[in-house]
Amino acid sequence: MKIVEKTTKLALNFNTKKTGQGYDVWMRFKKNRLALVGMFIVGLLLLMAVLAPVVAPYKFDLQDLLSTSQKPSLKHLFGTDNLGRDIFSRIVYGSRISLFVGFVAAAIGTLVGGALGSIAGYYGDKIDTIIMRAIDIMMAIPAMVLAIAICAALGPGLLNTMIAVGISTVPRYARVVRGAVLTVKEQEFIEASRACGGNDFHIILKHITPNCLAPIIVQASLGVADAILAAASMSFIGLGIQPPVPEWGAMLSAGRGYIRDNPHMVLFPGLAIMMTIYGLNLLGDGLRDALDPKLKR
């Protein structure tokens, strides 16, 4: 249920936030074929996640010990794993986990990083120095290592994976948002709003945030892909989501031992991860070009 809520909210955001220029953006976006492909893939994944019980022929943890390690067939589209669980169903249910982790981790990164970045950018001076130097320290540690460290400290599990991946991406968002805020802050309409009596809160909420939205959306859509990948990697090394939850990375890890005889056990989860990342990246690139035509030309 949670997944559904999250995803629809995000979709709504896309539609309502830019009604004025939304049409222009859509026209530019529409012309980019690859972006449309990306949107199609992501749409399909979302649909799959939402309708998992309908799409999946079996339950994800249903073990059929009589038919273990079967090759793909009509009965089991992607075959079965070493415990006789249907891989197709596991991948379908896994999309829920992956997308959920991806979106939540990206949301954590966006919110925390966005808040830090906008405060640093808007107030400048000492606050800026303190926040950005802290961010610099975080950036000095590779994101994956940071995520592993956080996860190791908090312990494995769905929630902790999301927190770990989310926090490890904070520096990136903070820098993007700070840059955007700095350029918007210099514009005269900020001064105009102050001349009309607007206070800091009003200005950040009404003027700065809407104008910084484009780079944030772009960064977030690309960030979801990164977060999914990071979460899969964490699960692969056993720090992330624990079995029997059908996480794609964990599935890869579990199938690793059988790669010689039953390559389909790693092939399909791997393909699923690849397609998801590919789709999200295409969508993100398309959004970037559509939202900020200046960047491209």
Add this chain to the structure above:
Amino acid sequence: MNLLEIKGLKIHYITDSGVVRAVNGIDLEINRGETLGLVGETGAGKTTTALGIMCQVPDPPGKVVEGEIFFEGSNLLEKNAREIRKIRGSKISMIFQDPMTALNPVVTIGDQICEVIRLHQKTSHAESIKIACEMLELVGIPAERINEYPHQFSGGMKQRVVIAIALACKPSLLIADEPTTALDVTIQAQVLQMMDKLKKELGTSMLMITHDLGVVAEICDRVAIMYAGEIVEYGTLEAIFNNTAHPYTKGLFGSIPSLVLDVERLSPIDGLMPDPTQLPTGCSFAPRCNEKMSECEERKPELFQVSPGHFSKCIHHKNEMHKESRGC
């Protein structure tokens, strides 16, 4: 023979929202040693015309649809890229509006002048430096500053450096696109006077693109008024200023607050420039014109001669002239 002759030039930009008719069939000529002022408002097609002469219209989306540009007798539009490069910078140079961005910030001004010289002339390094020093002195910058970087110069000084680069190869035509708009008035006065002096010394012809009729009065011999991609009036400085024919030109003069006379209220031109993707079928100025007749909205006016060498593109005015001549 004229130095530059443009015949029926049309430049269009093909964009998603339609075809922008930036330049819509203009004829121009510049004689040797003469300064022609090209006056018009934002979006009139002045800069596109200049880019057309330099064969630098960004393509896509820009395209020279029709027309000929004769420079020293040969058609520039028929030349290949190599021949054009040879002409650009040596025979025709251009000065851009913003001196702040026209110079490369990491190269000394001396090297930037030398670069142009060595691209077009076979000179030794030492010789090119000598020429660069001369050019700097010519534009009023002490030659000792040759090894300094652009950021060490003020705005007016930078524009002088840009002019020095443009004149380094002694071009026969200099295109100046709003060269003083970004400068303060006192600096503008200095630069204008220097340009006038240099033009006379070097015998360079100049195409002066500007929206400031004051600058035109100061430096130009002949004036072409541009509106919505067309030249609506064309003539000598005296003819345009003292014997204004076209309603748009009259409107321009009425819009400028005078320093000499005391005017209580300005008389601006109503309305806005037409959308260049949807130009009116008749006279493009008709929707804003207070002398328009029904005929103006139906057919395109042609240039007619008001007095020798003074042309205007106005049906109403032409009719008036005819009446007068018949009356006599």
Add this chain to the structure above:
Amino acid sequence: MSALLEVKNLKKYFKTPRGMLHAVDDVSFDLNSGKTLGVVGESGCGKSTLGRVLINLLEATDGEIFFEGNNVIGMKKKQIKDLRQYMQIIFQDPYSSLDPRMSVSEIIAEPLRIYEVCKSNDELKKRVQELMKIVGLTERLANAYPHELDGGRRQRIGIARALALNPKFIVCDEPVSALDVSIQAQILNLMQDLQKERGLTYLFITHNLSVVKHISDDIMVMYLGNMVEKCNTKALFKRNFHPYTKALLSAIPIPQIGIEKRRILLEGEISSPINPKPGCRFASRCIYAKERCNSEQPVLREILADHFVACHYVESINIL
């Protein structure tokens, strides 16, 4: 008639890595209600900073600003917010001064919303429509976005926003310099009409002398943060005394031919406003400069009735 705005020894310094930048240095003037004071000067002379300090967008370093008899400097935040209703600003750049994510009606409604002037949404809508009509914007543009409009229309939106709270005093920071001449004249006429109808007081900042001559009652010439000459507009164009004013006036290209021009060309580099040396700031470019000009800063003196000049040698340069 008492002055609407009284400025005394106003100073605004900025801290820069190279030292203190004296953007506005010791400027004093009075501005009567319903009048227009033109502030002229070249880029970097501190004219925009002056405008922003006056309406409290920037904090003054030193000095006093009396608005209707109350000192604005040292007021509490709440008082300043109350005062802002009466002091507004129109910006130079009609492109960056409007939030691209807001529609025309939203932009105009912003100050009304902040001050909660209107009780209901209908009233707000009516007020916005009224304002649009005043500045000559058709109603159907209410839902348009700034990027769909041209410079002239955008500037009209800026004016409507400034008028929304019925201000008494408006700082106009180069409101027409980014516009084409034909549009510029439309906006200037609009501003004059508004002044007449509503008794507005303008501080008109510009570098365009013909515009300032057209619209101002008084003119103040600034050079590197200092006020060098101030007097009635007509008087200034007839007789001006400061060497910089003379050079400035003679430098304007006049769109008329056959006018005899005596041009004074300035030589020398502009001195830096950062940690300025004592003495007259114009001295390095002044043809009349003597030793005293480099050591002692000239004070503003009343040379003729209501005509102020800051120059040690006014009397010897001019015949009074």
